[in-house]
Amino acid sequence: MAGKPSVIVIGAGSIGVCSAYFLARKGAKVTLLDRGDVCSGSSWGNAGLVVPSHSVPLAAPGVIWQGLRWMLNPQSPFYIKPRLSWDLATWLWRFRAACTEEHVSRASVVLRDVSLKSIELFDILAAKEELDFSYERKGMLLLYATEEGLQAGRHEAGTLRKVGIAASEVDRASLGERMGGVRTNAVGGMYYENEAHLVPSDFVHALANRARSIGVEVRTETEVQGIEMRGRKVAGVKTKAGMLEADEVVLAAGSWSPGVAKALKLRLPIQPAKGYSITYEKPANAPRLPLMLAEAKAAVTPMGNMLRFAGTLELAGMDLSINQRRVDAILLAADRYLPGIRDGLRHVRTWAGLRPTTPDGLALLGRSTAFDNLTIAAGHAMIGISTGPASGLLVSQVVTGEKPFTDIAMLDPQRFT
Numbered sequence: 001m002a003g004k005p006s007v008i009v010i011g012a013g014s015i016g017v018c019s020a021y022f023l024a025r026k027g028a029k030v031t032l033l034d035r036g037d038v039c040s041g042s043s044w045g046n047a048g049l050v051v052p053s054h055s056v057p058l059a060a061p062g063v064i065w066q067g068l069r070w071m072l073n074p075q076s077p078f079y080i081k082p083r084l085s086w087d088l089a090t091w092l093w094r095f096r097a098a099c100t101e102e103h104v105s106r107a108s109v110v111l112r113d114v115s116l117k118s119i120e121l122f123d124i125l126a127a128k129e130e131l132d133f134s135y136e137r138k139g140m141l142l143l144y145a146t147e148e149g150l151q152a153g154r155h156e157a158g159t160l161r162k163v164g165i166a167a168s169e170v171d172r173a174s175l176g177e178r179m180g181g182v183r184t185n186a187v188g189g190m191y192y193e194n195e196a197h198l199v200p201s202d203f204v205h206a207l208a209n210r211a212r213s214i215g216v217e218v219r220t221e222t223e224v225q226g227i228e229m230r231g232r233k234v235a236g237v238k239t240k241a242g243m244l245e246a247d248e249v250v251l252a253a254g255s256w257s258p259g260v261a262k263a264l265k266l267r268l269p270i271q272p273a274k275g276y277s278i279t280y281e282k283p284a285n286a287p288r289l290p291l292m293l294a295e296a297k298a299a300v301t302p303m304g305n306m307l308r309f310a311g312t313l314e315l316a317g318m319d320l321s322i323n324q325r326r327v328d329a330i331l332l333a334a335d336r337y338l339p340g341i342r343d344g345l346r347h348v349r350t351w352a353g354l355r356p357t358t359p360d361g362l363a364l365l366g367r368s369t370a371f372d373n374l375t376i377a378a379g380h381a382m383i384g385i386s387t388g389p390a391s392g393l394l395v396s397q398v399v400t401g402e403k404p405f406t407d408i409a410m411l412d413p414q415r416f417t
């Protein structure tokens with residue numbers, strides 16, 4: 001592209017803010033729009049884990065049978081709300097097709113590259129750029145309640161080692177010490193050393209403020225209500241403040257992206273996957289590093305001055321209501337793995353968020369083939385904080401025509417059509 005483009009970024013969550021920041025760093029004139037406040041979507045109350053160890057996509061062999069078993073248990077970490085929905089049916093069909101060893105090994109490489117780049121960028125943003133988001137690199141400990149779970153954990157660690165993600169097993173006797181004195185009933189653990197954690201809302205807000213300081217215009221309470229097309233161009237986005245125009249448009253509206261894309265007659269295969277977090281004031285005896293309760297698929301993150309429990313994955317449509325039974329299931333799992341962990345805790349907030357989830361566990365990131373000036377950056381599922389900075393960098397490279405730092409063919413937004 002000749003000269004520096006003007007760019008509208010739709011959505012000020014982790015992905016939109018990171019995209020706006022890196023675009024501005026490359027000299028683009030960026031307007032960042034959100035229908036609410038900055039970080040008012042899924043990026044707000046999540047578990048704050050930066051996890052190269054999540055480089056195995058959700059769609060993996062065995063997941064479907066496990067999912068069917070969970071469906072029968074109202075306190076399980078997974079649920080699909082039965083409903084007649086063509087989009088859900090095709091999504092599940094594509095998910096099933098992606099549950100192969102071959103897909104897992106190819107996708108893991110892409111996820112690893114993006115995750116490791118993100119860690120590098122988080123280090124820079126926290127240390128050199130001095131953004132304060134309580135970033136800590138202490139690794140992460142997975143706890144297994146059963147021998148069967150530990151066995152599955154060893155298998156997963158083996159898959160990850162093949163793509164260069166280091167993992168070491170921790171025996172039962174050493175678990176408590178690793179956590180800083182926390183009691184556990186786990187039979188064993190797996191330590192991933194290259195992981196980090198942070199306060200996600202602090203990260204997104206701090207980066208949005210830095211983006212503002214380098215020229216990004218951030219417009220909150222500015223919902224994109226429609227999009228005007230002119231041939232193969234997105235001519236402008238309609239907001240209550242009128243039509244806004246730019247050379248380029250980036251769609252980064254998380255779980256709301258398919259709704260926005262409909263105005264362009266594009267179907268994005270993203271299902272909102274609801275999860276919950278329960279945040280407490282951090283007690284003096286909190287674990288010293290983040291934990292994953294492996295079989296329960298729940299996270300326990302000591303972030304900043306908070307202790308956050310998070311988990312469950314519900315395919316229930318665009319529904320942010322809180323199902324207390326599932327929230328309780330997260331807390332009961334914590335009690336099972338970590339007896340006494342919740343004693344005397346002071347509750348701050350219970351929250352629900354929608355992970356934008358694609359059938360094959362990879363984001364949709366790249367140029368649309370239908371429009372010459374549209375880039376899509378959505379569908380980051382359970383790792384949109386973790387992969388945020390690298391995704392933002394990729395968006396800036398795609399929009400400005402630079403070579404992406406890694407091969408993004410597998411992220412092609414058109415791959416399902």
Ligand SMILES: Cc1cc2nc3c(=O)[nH]c(=O)nc-3n(C[C@H](O)[C@H](O)[C@H](O)COP(=O)(O)OP(=O)(O)OC[C@H]3O[C@@H](n4cnc5c(N)ncnc54)[C@H](O)[C@@H]3O)c2cc1C
Binds near residue numbers: 356383
């Ligand atoms: C319980 C839970 C735990 C999680 N834990 C982790 C974790 O530990 N690590 C991790 O990496 N990820 C985690 N995630 C996933 C992570 O939260 C998401 O992947 C990430 O937030 C997605 O970011 P996003 O920017 O794509 O979407 P969002 O943060 O949802 O942002 C989308 C934005 O678009 C805006 N928007 C929507 N429609 C419009 C419109 N029409 N016009 C303008 N703006 C619009 C919304 O207001 C919103 O601010 C977790 C998620 C949940 C639910």
